Amino acid sequence: GEPGTFKDRVILTERPKLLFEGMVIAAYAVGATEGILYVRHEYKYLQKHLESILQGARERNLLGKDIGGIKGFNFDIRIQFGAGAYVCGEESALIESAEGKRGEPRDRPPFPVEKGYLDYPTVVNNVETLCAVVKVMLNGGEWYRNFGTQDSTGTKLLSVSGDCKYPGVYEVEWGFSVYDILGMVGATPDVQAVQVGGPSGTLLAPVEFRRILGYEDLATGGSIIIFGKHRDLLKDVVLNFTEFFIDESCGSCSTCRIMPVVLRNKLLKILNGKGVIKDIDDMLEWAKVLKASRCGLGQTAANPIVSSIKNFRHLYEQRVRMDTDFDSGFNLAESVRDYIEASGRVIVE
Ligand code: SF4
Structure with missing residues:
Protein backbone atom coordinates (compact mmCIF):
# COMPACT_ATOMS: atom_id res chain seq x y z
CA GLY A 1 0.00 0.00 0.00
CA VAL A 134 14.99 -19.37 -5.98
CA LYS A 135 17.92 -17.56 -7.64
CA VAL A 136 20.18 -18.40 -4.71
CA MET A 137 19.13 -22.08 -4.78
CA LEU A 138 19.77 -22.31 -8.52
CA ASN A 139 23.11 -20.49 -8.62
CA GLY A 140 24.47 -20.73 -5.09
CA GLY A 141 25.13 -18.24 -2.33
CA GLU A 142 28.61 -17.37 -3.65
CA TRP A 143 27.14 -16.35 -7.00
CA TYR A 144 24.58 -14.12 -5.27
CA ARG A 145 27.25 -12.57 -3.06
CA ASN A 146 29.14 -11.45 -6.18
CA PHE A 147 26.49 -8.77 -6.64
CA GLY A 148 26.19 -5.67 -4.52
CA THR A 149 28.46 -4.30 -1.81
CA GLN A 150 30.14 -5.87 1.19
CA ASP A 151 27.31 -4.90 3.54
CA SER A 152 24.45 -5.29 1.04
CA THR A 153 24.85 -8.36 -1.13
CA GLY A 154 22.69 -9.29 -4.10
CA THR A 155 20.29 -7.31 -6.20
CA LYS A 156 17.32 -5.04 -5.55
CA LEU A 157 14.15 -4.37 -7.48
CA LEU A 158 13.31 -0.70 -7.83
CA SER A 159 9.92 0.82 -8.58
CA VAL A 160 10.79 4.03 -10.41
CA SER A 161 8.16 6.69 -11.06
CA GLY A 162 7.82 10.45 -11.43
CA ASP A 163 9.52 12.86 -13.79
CA CYS A 164 11.53 10.55 -16.06
CA LYS A 165 11.26 9.08 -19.55
CA TYR A 166 11.30 5.39 -18.57
CA PRO A 167 9.40 4.72 -15.34
CA GLY A 168 9.05 1.06 -14.38
CA VAL A 169 10.62 -1.81 -12.47
CA TYR A 170 14.42 -2.23 -12.61
CA GLU A 171 16.67 -4.84 -11.05
CA VAL A 172 20.03 -3.40 -9.99
CA GLU A 173 22.89 -4.44 -7.74
CA TRP A 174 22.94 -2.87 -4.31
CA GLY A 175 25.48 -0.06 -4.44
CA PHE A 176 23.96 1.81 -7.38
CA SER A 177 24.02 5.55 -6.77
CA VAL A 178 20.94 7.74 -7.11
CA TYR A 179 22.82 9.50 -9.91
CA ASP A 180 23.26 6.16 -11.79
CA ILE A 181 19.55 5.47 -11.47
CA LEU A 182 18.57 8.89 -12.80
CA GLY A 183 20.72 8.28 -15.89
CA MET A 184 19.27 4.79 -16.38
CA VAL A 185 15.63 5.92 -16.31
CA GLY A 186 16.05 9.04 -18.46
CA ALA A 187 15.33 11.57 -15.73
CA THR A 188 14.97 15.14 -16.93
CA PRO A 189 18.07 17.28 -16.28
CA ASP A 190 16.12 19.60 -14.00
CA VAL A 191 15.54 17.09 -11.20
CA GLN A 192 14.78 18.96 -8.01
CA ALA A 193 14.53 16.04 -5.59
CA VAL A 194 14.34 12.25 -5.35
CA GLN A 195 12.27 10.43 -2.75
CA VAL A 196 14.04 7.19 -1.85
CA GLY A 197 12.08 4.59 0.12
CA GLY A 198 8.55 5.96 -0.28
CA PRO A 199 6.90 8.43 2.11
CA SER A 200 8.71 6.87 5.09
CA GLY A 201 12.07 7.31 3.34
CA THR A 202 14.26 10.31 2.53
CA LEU A 203 13.75 13.31 0.26
CA LEU A 204 17.15 13.88 -1.33
CA ALA A 205 18.46 17.14 -2.79
CA PRO A 206 20.81 17.04 -5.84
CA VAL A 207 23.93 17.43 -3.64
CA GLU A 208 23.18 13.96 -2.27
CA PHE A 209 22.64 12.16 -5.58
CA ARG A 210 26.05 10.42 -5.27
CA ARG A 211 24.76 8.48 -2.27
CA ILE A 212 24.29 4.74 -2.85
CA LEU A 213 21.44 2.32 -2.28
CA GLY A 214 22.47 -0.14 0.43
CA TYR A 215 22.09 -0.83 4.13
CA GLU A 216 25.29 1.12 4.74
CA ASP A 217 23.79 4.29 3.23
CA LEU A 218 20.26 4.50 1.77
CA ALA A 219 18.33 1.42 2.89
CA THR A 220 15.18 1.17 0.79
CA GLY A 221 12.29 -1.12 -0.02
CA GLY A 222 12.81 -0.02 -3.62
CA SER A 223 10.55 2.99 -4.21
CA ILE A 224 12.22 5.81 -6.16
CA ILE A 225 10.11 8.88 -7.02
CA ILE A 226 11.66 11.66 -9.10
CA PHE A 227 10.47 15.28 -8.84
CA GLY A 228 11.29 17.90 -11.46
CA LYS A 229 11.78 21.59 -10.71
CA HIS A 230 8.18 22.42 -11.65
CA ARG A 231 6.87 20.60 -8.53
CA ASP A 232 5.93 22.46 -5.36
CA LEU A 233 7.79 20.11 -2.99
CA LEU A 234 6.10 21.28 0.19
CA LYS A 235 2.54 21.27 -1.15
CA ASP A 236 2.63 18.46 -3.73
CA VAL A 237 4.96 16.10 -1.89
CA VAL A 238 5.44 16.78 1.84
CA LEU A 239 1.81 17.70 2.53
CA ASN A 240 0.57 14.79 0.43
CA PHE A 241 2.81 12.23 2.20
CA THR A 242 1.91 13.60 5.65
CA GLU A 243 -1.79 13.24 4.85
CA PHE A 244 -1.09 9.70 3.69
CA PHE A 245 0.23 8.83 7.17
CA ILE A 246 -2.79 10.48 8.81
CA ASP A 247 -5.12 8.35 6.66
CA GLU A 248 -3.19 5.13 7.23
CA SER A 249 -2.63 5.29 11.02
CA CYS A 250 -4.50 2.44 12.69
CA GLY A 251 -5.15 4.81 15.60
CA SER A 252 -3.84 2.54 18.32
CA CYS A 253 -1.04 4.85 19.60
CA SER A 254 -1.89 8.41 20.60
CA THR A 255 1.44 9.65 19.18
CA CYS A 256 0.72 8.30 15.70
CA ARG A 257 -2.97 9.21 15.84
CA ILE A 258 -2.41 12.84 16.88
CA MET A 259 1.06 14.12 16.02
CA PRO A 260 0.89 13.79 12.20
CA VAL A 261 -2.30 15.90 12.34
CA VAL A 262 -0.55 18.52 14.48
CA LEU A 263 2.42 18.56 12.08
CA ARG A 264 0.13 18.75 9.04
CA ASN A 265 -1.67 21.75 10.57
CA LYS A 266 1.65 23.45 11.22
CA LEU A 267 2.70 22.80 7.63
CA LEU A 268 -0.61 24.22 6.37
CA LYS A 269 -0.03 27.31 8.50
CA ILE A 270 3.30 27.82 6.72
CA LEU A 271 1.79 27.11 3.29
CA ASN A 272 -0.94 29.67 4.02
CA GLY A 273 1.65 32.37 4.69
CA LYS A 274 1.03 32.48 8.46
CA GLY A 275 4.13 30.59 9.60
CA VAL A 276 7.14 32.03 11.42
CA ILE A 277 10.69 30.67 11.77
CA LYS A 278 9.86 29.09 15.13
CA ASP A 279 7.21 26.91 13.45
CA ILE A 280 9.94 25.17 11.43
CA ASP A 281 11.95 24.36 14.55
CA ASP A 282 8.79 23.34 16.44
CA MET A 283 8.05 20.75 13.77
CA LEU A 284 11.54 19.25 14.11
CA GLU A 285 11.16 19.10 17.89
CA TRP A 286 7.62 17.69 17.92
CA ALA A 287 8.49 15.06 15.33
CA LYS A 288 10.69 13.34 17.95
CA VAL A 289 7.56 12.35 19.89
CA LEU A 290 6.61 9.98 17.07
CA LYS A 291 9.59 7.75 17.81
CA ALA A 292 7.59 6.45 20.80
CA SER A 293 4.99 4.89 18.45
CA ARG A 294 4.52 1.15 18.41
CA CYS A 295 5.30 0.36 14.77
CA GLY A 296 7.28 1.69 11.84
CA LEU A 297 4.33 3.60 10.39
CA GLY A 298 4.13 5.97 13.34
CA GLN A 299 7.88 6.04 13.91
CA THR A 300 8.47 7.30 10.36
CA ALA A 301 5.34 9.44 9.90
CA ALA A 302 7.28 12.67 10.37
CA ASN A 303 10.01 11.69 7.89
CA PRO A 304 8.55 13.71 4.98
CA ILE A 305 8.64 16.86 7.12
CA VAL A 306 11.94 16.17 8.89
CA SER A 307 13.87 15.16 5.78
CA SER A 308 12.49 18.05 3.72
CA ILE A 309 13.43 20.55 6.45
CA LYS A 310 16.91 19.03 6.57
CA ASN A 311 17.49 19.12 2.80
CA PHE A 312 15.17 21.91 1.63
CA ARG A 313 14.98 24.30 4.59
CA HIS A 314 15.16 27.27 2.22
CA LEU A 315 11.74 26.31 0.79
CA TYR A 316 10.23 26.64 4.26
CA GLU A 317 12.09 29.87 5.00
CA GLN A 318 10.83 31.39 1.75
CA ARG A 319 7.26 30.89 2.98
CA VAL A 320 7.42 32.04 6.60
CA ARG A 321 6.94 35.60 7.85
CA MET A 322 10.18 37.36 8.67
CA ASP A 323 8.54 40.51 10.09
CA THR A 324 7.45 38.82 13.31
CA ASP A 325 8.41 35.87 15.47
CA PHE A 326 4.79 35.10 16.42
CA ASP A 327 1.64 34.52 14.40
CA SER A 328 -1.01 32.30 15.94
CA GLY A 329 -2.45 31.62 12.50
CA PHE A 330 -5.91 32.22 14.03
CA ASN A 331 -8.30 34.42 12.09
CA LEU A 332 -11.23 35.50 14.31
CA ALA A 333 -13.34 36.95 11.49
CA GLU A 334 -12.92 33.79 9.40
CA SER A 335 -13.69 31.44 12.28
CA VAL A 336 -17.07 33.12 13.05
CA ARG A 337 -18.06 33.74 9.42
CA ASP A 338 -20.70 30.96 9.36
CA TYR A 339 -22.34 32.37 12.49
CA ILE A 340 -22.28 35.93 11.14
CA GLU A 341 -23.88 34.83 7.87
CA ALA A 342 -26.54 32.75 9.63
CA SER A 343 -27.40 35.54 12.08
CA GLY A 344 -27.38 38.29 9.46
CA ARG A 345 -24.86 40.34 11.42
CA VAL A 346 -22.10 42.41 9.87
CA ILE A 347 -18.37 42.04 10.54
CA VAL A 348 -16.73 45.35 11.38
CA GLU A 349 -13.06 44.93 10.33
S1 SF4 B 1 2.35 3.48 15.17
FE1 SF4 B 1 1.53 1.65 14.20
S2 SF4 B 1 0.36 0.69 15.86
FE2 SF4 B 1 0.66 2.81 16.47
S3 SF4 B 1 -1.17 3.89 15.71
FE3 SF4 B 1 0.44 4.07 14.16
S4 SF4 B 1 -0.02 2.42 12.76
FE4 SF4 B 1 -1.08 1.93 14.65
Whole structure:
Protein backbone atom coordinates (compact mmCIF):
# COMPACT_ATOMS: atom_id res chain seq x y z
CA GLY A 1 0.00 0.00 0.00
CA GLU A 2 3.01 2.33 -0.12
CA PRO A 3 2.82 5.11 -2.72
CA GLY A 4 5.47 4.62 -5.40
CA THR A 5 5.91 0.86 -4.82
CA PHE A 6 4.67 -1.53 -7.49
CA LYS A 7 7.47 -4.09 -8.04
CA ASP A 8 5.57 -6.90 -6.28
CA ARG A 9 2.52 -6.37 -8.48
CA VAL A 10 4.75 -6.81 -11.54
CA ILE A 11 6.20 -10.06 -10.11
CA LEU A 12 2.71 -11.36 -9.31
CA THR A 13 1.63 -10.53 -12.85
CA GLU A 14 4.66 -11.74 -14.80
CA ARG A 15 6.62 -14.18 -12.59
CA PRO A 16 4.21 -15.71 -10.06
CA LYS A 17 5.80 -19.17 -10.45
CA LEU A 18 9.06 -17.78 -9.08
CA LEU A 19 7.25 -16.60 -5.95
CA PHE A 20 5.44 -19.90 -5.38
CA GLU A 21 8.69 -21.85 -5.85
CA GLY A 22 10.32 -19.58 -3.27
CA MET A 23 7.47 -20.28 -0.85
CA VAL A 24 7.84 -24.05 -1.34
CA ILE A 25 11.59 -23.84 -0.65
CA ALA A 26 10.94 -21.70 2.45
CA ALA A 27 8.31 -24.20 3.64
CA TYR A 28 10.79 -27.06 3.26
CA ALA A 29 13.41 -25.10 5.22
CA VAL A 30 11.15 -24.32 8.19
CA GLY A 31 8.81 -27.33 8.06
CA ALA A 32 5.65 -25.35 7.26
CA THR A 33 2.54 -27.07 5.95
CA GLU A 34 0.46 -24.01 5.07
CA GLY A 35 1.43 -20.92 3.08
CA ILE A 36 -0.61 -17.75 2.62
CA LEU A 37 -0.14 -15.26 -0.18
CA TYR A 38 -1.55 -12.08 1.37
CA VAL A 39 -2.49 -9.57 -1.32
CA ARG A 40 -4.14 -6.18 -1.10
CA HIS A 41 -7.71 -5.98 -2.36
CA GLU A 42 -6.76 -3.64 -5.22
CA TYR A 43 -5.06 -6.64 -6.91
CA LYS A 44 -8.17 -8.81 -6.78
CA TYR A 45 -8.14 -8.89 -10.59
CA LEU A 46 -5.05 -11.13 -10.35
CA GLN A 47 -6.85 -13.84 -8.36
CA LYS A 48 -7.95 -16.03 -11.29
CA HIS A 49 -4.49 -15.88 -12.85
CA LEU A 50 -2.74 -16.78 -9.57
CA GLU A 51 -5.20 -19.57 -8.72
CA SER A 52 -4.59 -21.18 -12.13
CA ILE A 53 -0.81 -21.15 -11.51
CA LEU A 54 -1.34 -22.77 -8.10
CA GLN A 55 -3.61 -25.41 -9.61
CA GLY A 56 -0.98 -26.20 -12.24
CA ALA A 57 1.61 -26.64 -9.47
CA ARG A 58 -0.69 -29.05 -7.61
CA GLU A 59 -1.15 -31.11 -10.78
CA ARG A 60 2.63 -31.38 -11.16
CA ASN A 61 3.02 -32.36 -7.50
CA LEU A 62 4.89 -29.13 -6.70
CA LEU A 63 2.22 -28.45 -4.07
CA GLY A 64 0.16 -30.88 -2.02
CA LYS A 65 1.29 -34.19 -0.50
CA ASP A 66 4.80 -35.66 -0.72
CA ILE A 67 5.96 -32.75 -2.89
CA GLY A 68 8.52 -33.71 -5.54
CA GLY A 69 8.42 -37.29 -4.24
CA ILE A 70 9.78 -36.26 -0.81
CA LYS A 71 7.89 -38.40 1.70
CA GLY A 72 6.14 -36.31 4.33
CA PHE A 73 6.78 -32.95 2.65
CA ASN A 74 3.23 -31.62 2.55
CA PHE A 75 2.57 -27.99 1.76
CA ASP A 76 -0.08 -25.91 0.02
CA ILE A 77 -0.70 -22.22 -0.59
CA ARG A 78 -3.90 -20.21 -0.34
CA ILE A 79 -4.50 -16.62 -1.38
CA GLN A 80 -5.99 -14.13 1.05
CA PHE A 81 -7.02 -10.59 0.21
CA GLY A 82 -6.70 -7.73 2.68
CA ALA A 83 -8.42 -4.37 2.41
CA GLY A 84 -5.25 -2.55 1.31
CA ALA A 85 -4.17 -0.84 4.54
CA TYR A 86 -0.55 0.33 4.51
CA VAL A 87 -0.03 -0.85 8.10
CA CYS A 88 -0.73 -4.43 7.00
CA GLY A 89 2.74 -4.38 5.44
CA GLU A 90 3.92 -4.70 9.07
CA GLU A 91 4.18 -8.43 9.72
CA SER A 92 2.13 -8.70 12.91
CA ALA A 93 -0.65 -6.45 11.49
CA LEU A 94 -0.63 -8.65 8.39
CA ILE A 95 -1.08 -11.74 10.57
CA GLU A 96 -3.97 -10.11 12.47
CA SER A 97 -5.63 -9.29 9.15
CA ALA A 98 -5.01 -12.82 7.81
CA GLU A 99 -6.78 -14.13 10.93
CA GLY A 100 -9.80 -12.02 9.97
CA LYS A 101 -9.22 -9.32 12.58
CA ARG A 102 -8.59 -5.59 12.29
CA GLY A 103 -5.14 -5.00 10.79
CA GLU A 104 -3.28 -3.65 13.81
CA PRO A 105 0.33 -4.37 14.89
CA ARG A 106 0.82 -6.63 17.90
CA ASP A 107 3.04 -5.93 20.87
CA ARG A 108 6.29 -7.87 20.66
CA PRO A 109 7.57 -10.17 22.07
CA PRO A 110 6.35 -12.73 21.26
CA PHE A 111 7.59 -12.39 17.69
CA PRO A 112 5.75 -14.07 14.80
CA VAL A 113 8.47 -16.73 14.47
CA GLU A 114 7.53 -17.83 18.00
CA LYS A 115 3.78 -17.14 18.00
CA GLY A 116 2.26 -15.86 14.77
CA TYR A 117 -0.69 -16.88 12.59
CA LEU A 118 -3.25 -18.65 14.83
CA ASP A 119 -0.46 -18.81 17.44
CA TYR A 120 1.70 -21.05 15.22
CA PRO A 121 5.33 -20.08 14.52
CA THR A 122 5.12 -17.99 11.34
CA VAL A 123 7.65 -16.67 8.83
CA VAL A 124 6.58 -13.52 6.98
CA ASN A 125 8.55 -12.49 3.91
CA ASN A 126 8.17 -10.09 1.04
CA VAL A 127 7.42 -11.33 -2.51
CA GLU A 128 10.81 -10.12 -3.76
CA THR A 129 12.72 -11.92 -0.98
CA LEU A 130 11.06 -15.26 -1.73
CA CYS A 131 11.84 -14.86 -5.44
CA ALA A 132 15.50 -14.19 -4.58
CA VAL A 133 15.57 -17.52 -2.69
CA VAL A 134 14.99 -19.37 -5.98
CA LYS A 135 17.92 -17.56 -7.64
CA VAL A 136 20.18 -18.40 -4.71
CA MET A 137 19.13 -22.08 -4.78
CA LEU A 138 19.77 -22.31 -8.52
CA ASN A 139 23.11 -20.49 -8.62
CA GLY A 140 24.47 -20.73 -5.09
CA GLY A 141 25.13 -18.24 -2.33
CA GLU A 142 28.61 -17.37 -3.65
CA TRP A 143 27.14 -16.35 -7.00
CA TYR A 144 24.58 -14.12 -5.27
CA ARG A 145 27.25 -12.57 -3.06
CA ASN A 146 29.14 -11.45 -6.18
CA PHE A 147 26.49 -8.77 -6.64
CA GLY A 148 26.19 -5.67 -4.52
CA THR A 149 28.46 -4.30 -1.81
CA GLN A 150 30.14 -5.87 1.19
CA ASP A 151 27.31 -4.90 3.54
CA SER A 152 24.45 -5.29 1.04
CA THR A 153 24.85 -8.36 -1.13
CA GLY A 154 22.69 -9.29 -4.10
CA THR A 155 20.29 -7.31 -6.20
CA LYS A 156 17.32 -5.04 -5.55
CA LEU A 157 14.15 -4.37 -7.48
CA LEU A 158 13.31 -0.70 -7.83
CA SER A 159 9.92 0.82 -8.58
CA VAL A 160 10.79 4.03 -10.41
CA SER A 161 8.16 6.69 -11.06
CA GLY A 162 7.82 10.45 -11.43
CA ASP A 163 9.52 12.86 -13.79
CA CYS A 164 11.53 10.55 -16.06
CA LYS A 165 11.26 9.08 -19.55
CA TYR A 166 11.30 5.39 -18.57
CA PRO A 167 9.40 4.72 -15.34
CA GLY A 168 9.05 1.06 -14.38
CA VAL A 169 10.62 -1.81 -12.47
CA TYR A 170 14.42 -2.23 -12.61
CA GLU A 171 16.67 -4.84 -11.05
CA VAL A 172 20.03 -3.40 -9.99
CA GLU A 173 22.89 -4.44 -7.74
CA TRP A 174 22.94 -2.87 -4.31
CA GLY A 175 25.48 -0.06 -4.44
CA PHE A 176 23.96 1.81 -7.38
CA SER A 177 24.02 5.55 -6.77
CA VAL A 178 20.94 7.74 -7.11
CA TYR A 179 22.82 9.50 -9.91
CA ASP A 180 23.26 6.16 -11.79
CA ILE A 181 19.55 5.47 -11.47
CA LEU A 182 18.57 8.89 -12.80
CA GLY A 183 20.72 8.28 -15.89
CA MET A 184 19.27 4.79 -16.38
CA VAL A 185 15.63 5.92 -16.31
CA GLY A 186 16.05 9.04 -18.46
CA ALA A 187 15.33 11.57 -15.73
CA THR A 188 14.97 15.14 -16.93
CA PRO A 189 18.07 17.28 -16.28
CA ASP A 190 16.12 19.60 -14.00
CA VAL A 191 15.54 17.09 -11.20
CA GLN A 192 14.78 18.96 -8.01
CA ALA A 193 14.53 16.04 -5.59
CA VAL A 194 14.34 12.25 -5.35
CA GLN A 195 12.27 10.43 -2.75
CA VAL A 196 14.04 7.19 -1.85
CA GLY A 197 12.08 4.59 0.12
CA GLY A 198 8.55 5.96 -0.28
CA PRO A 199 6.90 8.43 2.11
CA SER A 200 8.71 6.87 5.09
CA GLY A 201 12.07 7.31 3.34
CA THR A 202 14.26 10.31 2.53
CA LEU A 203 13.75 13.31 0.26
CA LEU A 204 17.15 13.88 -1.33
CA ALA A 205 18.46 17.14 -2.79
CA PRO A 206 20.81 17.04 -5.84
CA VAL A 207 23.93 17.43 -3.64
CA GLU A 208 23.18 13.96 -2.27
CA PHE A 209 22.64 12.16 -5.58
CA ARG A 210 26.05 10.42 -5.27
CA ARG A 211 24.76 8.48 -2.27
CA ILE A 212 24.29 4.74 -2.85
CA LEU A 213 21.44 2.32 -2.28
CA GLY A 214 22.47 -0.14 0.43
CA TYR A 215 22.09 -0.83 4.13
CA GLU A 216 25.29 1.12 4.74
CA ASP A 217 23.79 4.29 3.23
CA LEU A 218 20.26 4.50 1.77
CA ALA A 219 18.33 1.42 2.89
CA THR A 220 15.18 1.17 0.79
CA GLY A 221 12.29 -1.12 -0.02
CA GLY A 222 12.81 -0.02 -3.62
CA SER A 223 10.55 2.99 -4.21
CA ILE A 224 12.22 5.81 -6.16
CA ILE A 225 10.11 8.88 -7.02
CA ILE A 226 11.66 11.66 -9.10
CA PHE A 227 10.47 15.28 -8.84
CA GLY A 228 11.29 17.90 -11.46
CA LYS A 229 11.78 21.59 -10.71
CA HIS A 230 8.18 22.42 -11.65
CA ARG A 231 6.87 20.60 -8.53
CA ASP A 232 5.93 22.46 -5.36
CA LEU A 233 7.79 20.11 -2.99
CA LEU A 234 6.10 21.28 0.19
CA LYS A 235 2.54 21.27 -1.15
CA ASP A 236 2.63 18.46 -3.73
CA VAL A 237 4.96 16.10 -1.89
CA VAL A 238 5.44 16.78 1.84
CA LEU A 239 1.81 17.70 2.53
CA ASN A 240 0.57 14.79 0.43
CA PHE A 241 2.81 12.23 2.20
CA THR A 242 1.91 13.60 5.65
CA GLU A 243 -1.79 13.24 4.85
CA PHE A 244 -1.09 9.70 3.69
CA PHE A 245 0.23 8.83 7.17
CA ILE A 246 -2.79 10.48 8.81
CA ASP A 247 -5.12 8.35 6.66
CA GLU A 248 -3.19 5.13 7.23
CA SER A 249 -2.63 5.29 11.02
CA CYS A 250 -4.50 2.44 12.69
CA GLY A 251 -5.15 4.81 15.60
CA SER A 252 -3.84 2.54 18.32
CA CYS A 253 -1.04 4.85 19.60
CA SER A 254 -1.89 8.41 20.60
CA THR A 255 1.44 9.65 19.18
CA CYS A 256 0.72 8.30 15.70
CA ARG A 257 -2.97 9.21 15.84
CA ILE A 258 -2.41 12.84 16.88
CA MET A 259 1.06 14.12 16.02
CA PRO A 260 0.89 13.79 12.20
CA VAL A 261 -2.30 15.90 12.34
CA VAL A 262 -0.55 18.52 14.48
CA LEU A 263 2.42 18.56 12.08
CA ARG A 264 0.13 18.75 9.04
CA ASN A 265 -1.67 21.75 10.57
CA LYS A 266 1.65 23.45 11.22
CA LEU A 267 2.70 22.80 7.63
CA LEU A 268 -0.61 24.22 6.37
CA LYS A 269 -0.03 27.31 8.50
CA ILE A 270 3.30 27.82 6.72
CA LEU A 271 1.79 27.11 3.29
CA ASN A 272 -0.94 29.67 4.02
CA GLY A 273 1.65 32.37 4.69
CA LYS A 274 1.03 32.48 8.46
CA GLY A 275 4.13 30.59 9.60
CA VAL A 276 7.14 32.03 11.42
CA ILE A 277 10.69 30.67 11.77
CA LYS A 278 9.86 29.09 15.13
CA ASP A 279 7.21 26.91 13.45
CA ILE A 280 9.94 25.17 11.43
CA ASP A 281 11.95 24.36 14.55
CA ASP A 282 8.79 23.34 16.44
CA MET A 283 8.05 20.75 13.77
CA LEU A 284 11.54 19.25 14.11
CA GLU A 285 11.16 19.10 17.89
CA TRP A 286 7.62 17.69 17.92
CA ALA A 287 8.49 15.06 15.33
CA LYS A 288 10.69 13.34 17.95
CA VAL A 289 7.56 12.35 19.89
CA LEU A 290 6.61 9.98 17.07
CA LYS A 291 9.59 7.75 17.81
CA ALA A 292 7.59 6.45 20.80
CA SER A 293 4.99 4.89 18.45
CA ARG A 294 4.52 1.15 18.41
CA CYS A 295 5.30 0.36 14.77
CA GLY A 296 7.28 1.69 11.84
CA LEU A 297 4.33 3.60 10.39
CA GLY A 298 4.13 5.97 13.34
CA GLN A 299 7.88 6.04 13.91
CA THR A 300 8.47 7.30 10.36
CA ALA A 301 5.34 9.44 9.90
CA ALA A 302 7.28 12.67 10.37
CA ASN A 303 10.01 11.69 7.89
CA PRO A 304 8.55 13.71 4.98
CA ILE A 305 8.64 16.86 7.12
CA VAL A 306 11.94 16.17 8.89
CA SER A 307 13.87 15.16 5.78
CA SER A 308 12.49 18.05 3.72
CA ILE A 309 13.43 20.55 6.45
CA LYS A 310 16.91 19.03 6.57
CA ASN A 311 17.49 19.12 2.80
CA PHE A 312 15.17 21.91 1.63
CA ARG A 313 14.98 24.30 4.59
CA HIS A 314 15.16 27.27 2.22
CA LEU A 315 11.74 26.31 0.79
CA TYR A 316 10.23 26.64 4.26
CA GLU A 317 12.09 29.87 5.00
CA GLN A 318 10.83 31.39 1.75
CA ARG A 319 7.26 30.89 2.98
CA VAL A 320 7.42 32.04 6.60
CA ARG A 321 6.94 35.60 7.85
CA MET A 322 10.18 37.36 8.67
CA ASP A 323 8.54 40.51 10.09
CA THR A 324 7.45 38.82 13.31
CA ASP A 325 8.41 35.87 15.47
CA PHE A 326 4.79 35.10 16.42
CA ASP A 327 1.64 34.52 14.40
CA SER A 328 -1.01 32.30 15.94
CA GLY A 329 -2.45 31.62 12.50
CA PHE A 330 -5.91 32.22 14.03
CA ASN A 331 -8.30 34.42 12.09
CA LEU A 332 -11.23 35.50 14.31
CA ALA A 333 -13.34 36.95 11.49
CA GLU A 334 -12.92 33.79 9.40
CA SER A 335 -13.69 31.44 12.28
CA VAL A 336 -17.07 33.12 13.05
CA ARG A 337 -18.06 33.74 9.42
CA ASP A 338 -20.70 30.96 9.36
CA TYR A 339 -22.34 32.37 12.49
CA ILE A 340 -22.28 35.93 11.14
CA GLU A 341 -23.88 34.83 7.87
CA ALA A 342 -26.54 32.75 9.63
CA SER A 343 -27.40 35.54 12.08
CA GLY A 344 -27.38 38.29 9.46
CA ARG A 345 -24.86 40.34 11.42
CA VAL A 346 -22.10 42.41 9.87
CA ILE A 347 -18.37 42.04 10.54
CA VAL A 348 -16.73 45.35 11.38
CA GLU A 349 -13.06 44.93 10.33
S1 SF4 B 1 2.35 3.48 15.17
FE1 SF4 B 1 0.44 4.07 14.16
S2 SF4 B 1 -0.02 2.42 12.76
FE2 SF4 B 1 1.53 1.65 14.20
S3 SF4 B 1 0.36 0.69 15.86
FE3 SF4 B 1 0.66 2.81 16.47
S4 SF4 B 1 -1.17 3.89 15.71
FE4 SF4 B 1 -1.08 1.93 14.65
